[in-house]
Amino acid sequence: GEEVAQTPKHLVRGEGQKAKLYCAPIKGHSYVFWYQQVLKNEFKFLISFQNENVFDETGMPKERFSAKCLPNSPCSLEIQATKLEDSAVYFCASSPSGQGTYNEQFFGPGTRLTVL
C-alpha cells in the first residue's frame, strides 16, 4: 500500500497478558522500524528489519519483547507478560532503504497499548 498500516488502533491488556501488534510497511520498502513513544514525547527505538532479517535489535527488552517480519505477512511486535510501564503508543515506520544518509522513514498511525 501507499501508507504504513498498523493494527489494532487501540489495545487494552491486563498486567501479565500478552499483546501483539501488527504493521504492514509501504509496498516496496525494505526496512521496517518499531518505536515506543511514552509520555513527554520520548521516542525509543526498539528494533529494525531489512526484509525478514533483523537489522538492529539493540533497543529491544529481549526478555519480554519479540518481533518478526515474515514474507507475505504483516510484521509483528509481541509483548509477553505485559507490565504497566509498557503502556505507550507503538509506531511502526518503513523506509525504502537502510539507515544511511537521507533515508527518510514514514510512520504508521500507531497502536496505543494500555496495560491495566
Added chain:
Amino acid sequence: RKEVEQDPGPFNVPEGATVAFNCTYSNSASQSFFWYRQDCRKEPKLLMSVYSSGNEDGRFTAQLNRASQYISLLIRDSKLSDSATYLCVVNGWASGTYKYIFGTGTRLKVLA
C-alpha cells in the same frame, strides 16, 4: 546531556507571525537531519529533510549548521493549522549502526 535537544515550548504566536525553532545534536558524526510534525499523539509526518545548503518549502525554511551542531526551522506567516509538535530527528551513529534519534519536540500554538 541528551543526544538531540529541543526547547519544549510551548511557543504561543499570533497568526501571521514568524517563529523559529532550534535543535542541537551532540554526535558530530550524524549524517542526516529531519523535521517531523506530530499532531496530538498521531504519527509523525515528515515535514522536511535538512540539507547542508539549507532548503525551503513554501513557508518553511530549514538550516543546518554542522560546525555548531544545530538545525533550525523557520515558519513564516504562521497559520492556525501549523499548531503541532515539531520533532527534530537526527540520523546518528549509535551502537554500531545509524539510528533515528528524536528530540522531545517543540510545541507550537498559533493563536487567532
